[in-house]
Amino acid sequence: MLNEYLQVLKFEWMLIAIIFILLFIKVGSKEWKNETLLYSINFLLLANLIVGFFYNLPGSLFNGMFHSNDLIFLQKSILNLGVYLISLIAYPWLKEHKHLLEFYILLLSTLLGMFFMISSGNLLIFYLGLELSTIPLAALANFDLEKRKSSEAAMKMIISSAFSSALMLFGISLLYGVTGSLFFNEIALLIHGGPMEIFIFILILGGFSFKMSVVPFHLWTADVYEGAPVAVTAYLSVISKSAILFIFMTVMFTVFRNLEPQWYFMIFLMSVLTILIGNLFAIRQDNMKRFLAFSSIAQVGFILIGLSGVSKMGMASVIYFLLIYLFSNIAAFGVISIVSASTGKENVSDFKGFYKTNPFLSWVLAIALFSLAGVPPTAGFFGKFFLIMAGAERGNYVWIIFAALNMIISFYYYLRVVKTMFMDENENPIQKILVPALPKLAMMICLLGIICTGFLSWIYETIYNLCNF
Amino acid sequence: MNLTLFLLFPLFTAVAILIAQNSKQIRTIALGGSLLQLGMAVKLLLAYYKERAAGNTSQMLFEYIQNWFTPLGLQYHIGVDGISIAMILLTSFIVVAGILVSWNMETLSKEFFFLLVLLSLGAYGFFISLDIFTMFFFLEVAVIPKFLLIGIWGSGKKEYSAMKLALMLMGGSALIMVGIFGIYFNSHTSTGAHTFDILLLSKMNIPIEIQKLFFPFAFLGFGIFTAIFPFHTWVPDGHASAPTAASMFLAGISMKLGGYGCLRVATFLMPDAAHAYSLVIILLATIAIIYGAFATMMQTDLKYINAYSSVSHCGFVLLGIGMLTHTSITGAVMQMVSHGLMTALFFAAIGMIYSRTHTRMVAQLGGLLKIMPFISTVFVIAGLSSLGLPGFSGFVSEMTIFMGSWQNPDKMYRLATILACASIVVTAVYILRAAGKTIMGPITNQSYEKLSDASWNEKFAAVVLISGILIVGIAPFWLINLIEPGTEIIINKLGAVISH
Numbered sequence: 001m002l003n004e005y006l007q008v009l010k011f012e013w014m015l016i017a018i019i020f021i022l023l024f025i026k027v028g029s030k031e032w033k034n035e036t037l038l039y040s041i042n043f044l045l046l047a048n049l050i051v052g053f054f055y056n057l058p059g060s061l062f063n064g065m066f067h068s069n070d071l072i073f074l075q076k077s078i079l080n081l082g083v084y085l086i087s088l089i090a091y092p093w094l095k096e097h098k099h100l101l102e103f104y105i106l107l108l109s110t111l112l113g114m115f116f117m118i119s120s121g122n123l124l125i126f127y128l129g130l131e132l133s134t135i136p137l138a139a140l141a142n143f144d145l146e147k148r149k150s151s152e153a154a155m156k157m158i159i160s161s162a163f164s165s166a167l168m169l170f171g172i173s174l175l176y177g178v179t180g181s182l183f184f185n186e187i188a189l190l191i192h193g194g195p196m197e198i199f200i201f202i203l204i205l206g207g208f209s210f211k212m213s214v215v216p217f218h219l220w221t222a223d224v225y226e227g228a229p230v231a232v233t234a235y236l237s238v239i240s241k242s243a244i245l246f247i248f249m250t251v252m253f254t255v256f257r258n259l260e261p262q263w264y265f266m267i268f269l270m271s272v273l274t275i276l277i278g279n280l281f282a283i284r285q286d287n288m289k290r291f292l293a294f295s296s297i298a299q300v301g302f303i304l305i306g307l308s309g310v311s312k313m314g315m316a317s318v319i320y321f322l323l324i325y326l327f328s329n330i331a332a333f334g335v336i337s338i339v340s341a342s343t344g345k346e347n348v349s350d351f352k353g354f355y356k357t358n359p360f361l362s363w364v365l366a367i368a369l370f371s372l373a374g375v376p377p378t379a380g381f382f383g384k385f386f387l388i389m390a391g392a393e394r395g396n397y398v399w400i401i402f403a404a405l406n407m408i409i410s411f412y413y414y415l416r417v418v419k420t421m422f423m424d425e426n427e428n429p430i431q432k433i434l435v436p437a438l439p440k441l442a443m444m445i446c447l448l449g450i451i452c453t454g455f456l457s458w459i460y461e462t463i464y465n466l467c468n469f
Numbered sequence: 470m471n472l473t474l475f476l477l478f479p480l481f482t483a484v485a486i487l488i489a490q491n492s493k494q495i496r497t498i499a500l501g502g503s504l505l506q507l508g509m510a511v512k513l514l515l516a517y518y519k520e521r522a523a524g525n526t527s528q529m530l531f532e533y534i535q536n537w538f539t540p541l542g543l544q545y546h547i548g549v550d551g552i553s554i555a556m557i558l559l560t561s562f563i564v565v566a567g568i569l570v571s572w573n574m575e576t577l578s579k580e581f582f583f584l585l586v587l588l589s590l591g592a593y594g595f596f597i598s599l600d601i602f603t604m605f606f607f608l609e610v611a612v613i614p615k616f617l618l619i620g621i622w623g624s625g626k627k628e629y630s631a632m633k634l635a636l637m638l639m640g641g642s643a644l645i646m647v648g649i650f651g652i653y654f655n656s657h658t659s660t661g662a663h664t665f666d667i668l669l670l671s672k673m674n675i676p677i678e679i680q681k682l683f684f685p686f687a688f689l690g691f692g693i694f695t696a697i698f699p700f701h702t703w704v705p706d707g708h709a710s711a712p713t714a715a716s717m718f719l720a721g722i723s724m725k726l727g728g729y730g731c732l733r734v735a736t737f738l739m740p741d742a743a744h745a746y747s748l749v750i751i752l753l754a755t756i757a758i759i760y761g762a763f764a765t766m767m768q769t770d771l772k773y774i775n776a777y778s779s780v781s782h783c784g785f786v787l788l789g790i791g792m793l794t795h796t797s798i799t800g801a802v803m804q805m806v807s808h809g810l811m812t813a814l815f816f817a818a819i820g821m822i823y824s825r826t827h828t829r830m831v832a833q834l835g836g837l838l839k840i841m842p843f844i845s846t847v848f849v850i851a852g853l854s855s856l857g858l859p860g861f862s863g864f865v866s867e868m869t870i871f872m873g874s875w876q877n878p879d880k881m882y883r884l885a886t887i888l889a890c891a892s893i894v895v896t897a898v899y900i901l902r903a904a905g906k907t908i909m910g911p912i913t914n915q916s917y918e919k920l921s922d923a924s925w926n927e928k929f930a931a932v933v934l935i936s937g938i939l940i941v942g943i944a945p946f947w948l949i950n951l952i953e954p955g956t957e958i959i960i961n962k963l964g965a966v967i968s969h
Contacts, residue, residue: 312540313540313541316540375609375612376607376610377606377610382538385602386538386541388646388650389541389653392653395654397647397650397651397682400647400650401647404643404644404646404647405640405643407639407643408636408639408640408643411635411639412632412636415636416632418617419628419631419632422617423620423621423628423631424628457536457537457538457539457543460540460541461539464540465540
């Protein structure tokens with residue numbers, strides 16, 4: 001029994017252990033050098049990532065409130081990988097930061113929340129995980145302590161997430177009132193598509209949409225992404241979004257399975273709007289972070305296409321896409337983070353002539369953007385192709401044509417950045433930046449991921465076989 | 470014959486280029502790799518003849534299948550027939566010539582040659598694929614190198630042209646994607662799974678309504694790559710802004726990807742729809758031919774002249790495909806080969822002139838024959854081939870298309886044929902005028918007199934391409950014999966539609 005608690009909850013225990021180690025260091029009297037600390041923390045995170053692949057025991061605990069299976073272990077490992085990479089790219093920024101221990105403690109707490117959320121089989125533990133994953137994030141968004149924009153971002157984030165939590169909580173309480181249960185699998189059997197249930201569904205969908213920044217609930221995204229430190233932005237756009245999408249998929253496919261005819265149309269509409277608005281706004285952005293914010297909004301629209309497939313293929317392609325999206329986005333944010341940490345420049349126009357001075361960083365950013373745009377030979381091509389393929393299975397070709405045309409728009413704004421770096425002339429471009437070892441490692445891993453995840457079909461096949469649709 | 474080598478060689482070449490130390494090593498590696506490819510292509514041709522002579526009548530030779538993304542039914546399925554071999558040969562000729570022409574590229578030479586090799590990798594992969602997914606993959610692989618080649622090393626309004634080209638080609642890809650999803654989800658193998666496999670798909674009968682729905686997407690998508698009217702506007706700007714080698718690759722290889730796709734994917738897999746839409750294709754092709762020809766008349770820049778004439782010449786390819794007769798489709802494939810060789814030669818000649826005189830304006834050039842006889846001769850040969858002088862490849866292929874087109878007895882088709890034929894006169898006007906003004910006459914600028922003639926690498930490149938043109942022009946039967954078994958299968962599939 002004890003063994004079960006250890007193994008089923010292994011991912012969570014690992015995080016808790018790291019958080020406690022960091023707390024002890026914090027309260028201890030010994031003064032650590034930032035660099036030593038960073039190296040050791042990154043080592044711990046790497047160990048955490050590696051241990052995640054071993055001694056996993058599928059099972060359920062606490063009467064089924066918490067459950068785990070191989071797919072969930074994989075999802076958690078993906079998140080672990082993302083956190084490790086983000087921690088690596090944050091190195092130049094954190095090296096100078098006074099509160100780096102708090103940064104990691106908060107970061108890992110949100111990750112812990114996400115783990116609980118993904119594993120939840122009950123609305124209570126789901127909500128608990130959700131809140132644990134959002135509240136520390138607001139503090140993280142404020143981590144550039146002397147910047148006003150950062151505080152503004154944190155404020156916006158906390159208000160909007162409180163609002164979305166309220167929506168969600170309202171939905172959950174009504175759901176409990178209607179069905180008398182909080183367990184996913186029990187609720188699923190009790191929902192038949194009555195008007196009250198659809199209303200509940202809309203409330204919960206609204207809550208989710210806030211977190212996923214789906215139009216019309218996307219307004220907070222750009223401001224928060226712009227104000228928050230780059231590492232936190234990367235975390236928000238990759239880890240936070242992936243975790244929410246993982247659980248969103250579970251909720252849609254299990255709890256609201258019977259409402260599928262109703263929600264298909266809602267998802268269709270939201271996806272179309274999300275892609276369109278994300279794309280149109282991304283064209284106009286000059287700040288790199290805002291640009292990536294809007295582009296990531298558009299990406300979620302594409303993910304919804306795959307999700308609408310309601311099939312094993314759809315589920316697998318969403319997870320597969322998120323893995324690729326993680327590599328691509330972190331690579332892009334990595335470059336921005338290094339540039340921002342050493343020069344403070346974050347605008348697209350600052351990147352003019354970047355290739356002349358920093359060829360390596362330019363190629364990393366270009367390849368990451370190609371992957372986000374879905375151009376082969378990068379993995380993004382496969383990811384997006386399979387997403388749309390999963391959606392196309394339903395035969396809704398209006399949606400597919402719309403998505404295909406929007407891929408052209410997205411192609412334009414990604415290429416615009418590439419053009420700025422490679423083709424535009426600039427008299428005083430950003431100086432040559434010396435990339436420290438850790439961020440370089442992160443970028444290499446990301447590049448490897450961007451190139452290989454596509455070609456190695458067994459990655460997709462593994463995910464596909466794990467999906468218990 | 471292991472076809473995967475056609476992917477591995479460019480890949481190794483590209484990696485070697487990345488490792489290489491200086492620009493001398495880089496270009497030597499690039500040239501060595503491309504010559505090796507040319508040798509491979511010739512060897513493939515011989516192996517093909519040998520197989521056919523031994524009585525192997527299967528549709529595709531040297532097939533290899535490897536499952537890829539098994540749950541989705543995707544495959545790495547490669548194989549060649551005569552049409553693909555013709556295209557592979559064309560590609561390898563142009564790659565050698567393109568690398569030779571850019572021999573003295575000094576700015577960012579590593580990136581330049583890397584991208585050229587990557588582009589050729591995409592083209593080879595496209596031509597050997599027998600699975601629509603891998604085909605689509607390789608088609609898009611070739612887009613980004615084009616964008617970067619034009620945008621970084623180009624001239625004039627290069628950023629604009631690069632962006633326009635990339636976006637229009639991506640638009641084409643997006644349409645193709647919709648088209649191939651349509652095919653995929655309406656295919657049913659014996660196990661009930663869907664497939665992208667061209668050979669399997671060609672044995673299925675996709676319902677005619679479905680074909681009618683998705684044929685326009687696939688055909689138009691591939692058509693954009695081959696400059697179908699009204700989506701030809703990327704061609705002039707893209708070609709004119711690109712560096713010489715990229716122009717050659719664009720016109721010689723990249724535009725052929727579209728024609729090949731129109732034939733192999735759209736027409737072959739959806740024959741009913743091909744019949745239903747053939748009049749529309751003919752109409753667009755005829756407009757492209759005539760409009761392209763007249764637009765060329767108005768151009769003053771040599772690269773624009775060649776680019777617009779490419780629109781016109783690629784119209785012939787689409788005309789040949791749209792006519793749906795055996796001869797016309799064979800002619801279309803021949804026109805792809807012939808146009809590839811001669812535009813590449815034309816662009817090479819223009820590049821050689823431009824690198825010396827630093828102008829491409831017809832009005833500013835003159836009397837070049839006295840200063841650089843070799844380059845001028847190359848220029849004239851390219852021009853004459855382009856206007857279809859007997860003895861060069863252009864004549865053979867255009868003649869085949871016209872003969873094939875005339876076989877279609879419908880009045881509208883005949884009218885289109887007549888109009889297309891008439892455009893040759895216009896072609897003659899602009900080619901002769903451009904050649905006459907630049908090559909003959911008095912020397913317009915005294916400073917030109919000091920200019921040198923072609924260097925060894927330029928001569929080599931020109932000889933490679935001219936020999937290709939002459940082989941096709943003087944002895945077209947070997948090309949026809951190569952292509953015909955492939956087109957026959959396509960035409961049988963199309964003929965089956967008429968009879969049922």
